[in-house]
Amino acid sequence: MKGNNSDKLATIPIPKLIVTLAIPTMITMMVTSIYNMADTFFVSQLGTSASGAIGVVFSMMAIIQAVGFTIGMGSGTTVSRLLGGGDRATANGVVSGGFFFALIMGVVLMIPGQLLLRPLMYLLGSTDTILPYAMAYARYIIYAAPLMITTFFMNNILRFEGKARLALIGMVSGGLLNMGLDPLFIFVFKMGTAGAGLATALSQCVSFGILLAIFLTGKSELKISPKLISKNVITYITILKNGAPSFMRQGLGSIATAMLNSAARPYGDPAIAAMGIVGKIFMLIFSCVIGFGQGFQPVASYNYGAGNRERVREAILFFFKVGTIIMTVLAAVGFIFAPQIIPAFIKDDDRAIELKTIGIGVRALRFQCLAMPLMPIGTVCNMTFQSTGQAASATFLAMCRQGVFFLPLIFILPRIIGLTGVELSQPIADLCTAVTAAPFGIKFLKKLSSAQEL
Numbered sequence: 001m002k003g004n005n006s007d008k009l010a011t012i013p014i015p016k017l018i019v020t021l022a023i024p025t026m027i028t029m030m031v032t033s034i035y036n037m038a039d040t041f042f043v044s045q046l047g048t049s050a051s052g053a054i055g056v057v058f059s060m061m062a063i064i065q066a067v068g069f070t071i072g073m074g075s076g077t078t079v080s081r082l083l084g085g086g087d088r089a090t091a092n093g094v095v096s097g098g099f100f101f102a103l104i105m106g107v108v109l110m111i112p113g114q115l116l117l118r119p120l121m122y123l124l125g126s127t128d129t130i131l132p133y134a135m136a137y138a139r140y141i142i143y144a145a146p147l148m149i150t151t152f153f154m155n156n157i158l159r160f161e162g163k164a165r166l167a168l169i170g171m172v173s174g175g176l177l178n179m180g181l182d183p184l185f186i187f188v189f190k191m192g193t194a195g196a197g198l199a200t201a202l203s204q205c206v207s208f209g210i211l212l213a214i215f216l217t218g219k220s221e222l223k224i225s226p227k228l229i230s231k232n233v234i235t236y237i238t239i240l241k242n243g244a245p246s247f248m249r250q251g252l253g254s255i256a257t258a259m260l261n262s263a264a265r266p267y268g269d270p271a272i273a274a275m276g277i278v279g280k281i282f283m284l285i286f287s288c289v290i291g292f293g294q295g296f297q298p299v300a301s302y303n304y305g306a307g308n309r310e311r312v313r314e315a316i317l318f319f320f321k322v323g324t325i326i327m328t329v330l331a332a333v334g335f336i337f338a339p340q341i342i343p344a345f346i347k348d349d350d351r352a353i354e355l356k357t358i359g360i361g362v363r364a365l366r367f368q369c370l371a372m373p374l375m376p377i378g379t380v381c382n383m384t385f386q387s388t389g390q391a392a393s394a395t396f397l398a399m400c401r402q403g404v405f406f407l408p409l410i411f412i413l414p415r416i417i418g419l420t421g422v423e424l425s426q427p428i429a430d431l432c433t434a435v436t437a438a439p440f441g442i443k444f445l446k447k448l449s450s451a452q453e454l
Contacts, residue, residue, distance in 0.1 A: 024294025055276020066250030070154025074243025076160030084305025093230035106146025113269035125261020140197035174207030323376035
């Protein structure tokens with residue numbers, strides 16, 4: 001990769017470089033989380049069952065996001081290392097192939113999603129009372145799946161070539177539009193949860209158009225064209241291998257949310273609604289660290305590909321330090337102000353149901369906040385291994401949080417301690433993930449410090 005971006009990735013001091021790249025990605029992640037929160041906030045005004053629908057459909061959206069991030073992160077980490085080695089032609093082939101691969105996968109998800117919408121909503125944890133709200137919301141989301149997946153792909157490619165600000169423009173434009181359309185469609189046009197789904201779908205279309213225009217007008221250093229599509233099967237195997245950690249992270253997140261909804265279902269719509277709200281609040285908080293990590297990843301990928309061992313090590317330690325500070329501060333705020341945060345997303349004509357939902361939400365949020373300061377351990381290790389092409393370690397660590405540990409816990413704990421088990425399963429899984437990831441990170445840092453060649 002010759003030119004200004006390569007010079008920056010290779011020479012600018014690590015703290016300044018990561019912060020510069022991370023600010024746009026943090027804003028992007030937070031805006032994405034905020035407009036997801038906007039859906040939750042506006043739909044919650046329709047009642048507890050409608051609010052519960054957002055939590056149910058969130059599982060489906062996580063699947064769509066998982067596919068987009070799998071192809072986007074898999075292509076992005078590959079492209080960044082290729083550019084670090086000066087191979088722009090192969091990088092263009094990966095990007096063009098990845099774009100059309102993402103579009104096709106979106107169509108593959110859209111068709112069965114529409115045909116099997118009702119059973120899919122039940123599978124994701126819907127109750128009979130939540131079902132009509134969930135189906136109305138999900139239908140528009142599924143129609144937009146091809147463009148959503150491709151949008152996530154393009155966003156990741158821009159980040160990995162060091163142009164996070166351009167990625168920010170596309171994602172934030174769609175996010176702001178969504179926040180404006182939500183109240184218009186839900187209340188003015190009286191579309192209810194269907195209005196929230198339509199607002200999200202239209203906003204994703206706008207983001208897609210903006211990001212595609214960036215590539216087609218030459219503002220990106222990489223090109224998307226049918227003529228450049230890689231014909232090498234190994235290219236797509238590499239994309240999937242490098243993207244596997246993202247799929248495990250996001251895909252298992254979808255399964256985990258569905259399992260959480262199913263575990264909460266015996267306790268009624270208030271439990272499903274409360275856990276869904278807590279999940280959205282947590283994602284808003286965690287998006288800060290994920291966004292910061294997305295600023296870290298191009299630095300790690302590029303310098304690893306270029307053989308700059310010490311810069312990779314410095315980047316890891318800086319990411320860990322800042323991530324821990326962010327999560328500790330935000331966890332403290334969330335724990336202290338949980339009784340004020342949760343009621344903002346809950347409104348029901350039945351005061352008893354409203355109070356029950358608030359009580360469940362406050363407890364669950366506080367439990368989650370206790371585990372948050374340890375979460376950067378797993379996040380740093382996972383993103384480091386994915387960025388440096390160590391797919392096996394990255395995939396295993398990606399499976400830990402909401403797979404290896406959470407799934408057994410959500411199956412066992414509610415049967416032992418009831419609703420408290422539902423509330424505690426994720427925080428305990430986060431603790432176990434941190435303990436598991438730490439030795440991986442320490443070993444890799446020792447490798448970077450030794451005389452061994454990268």
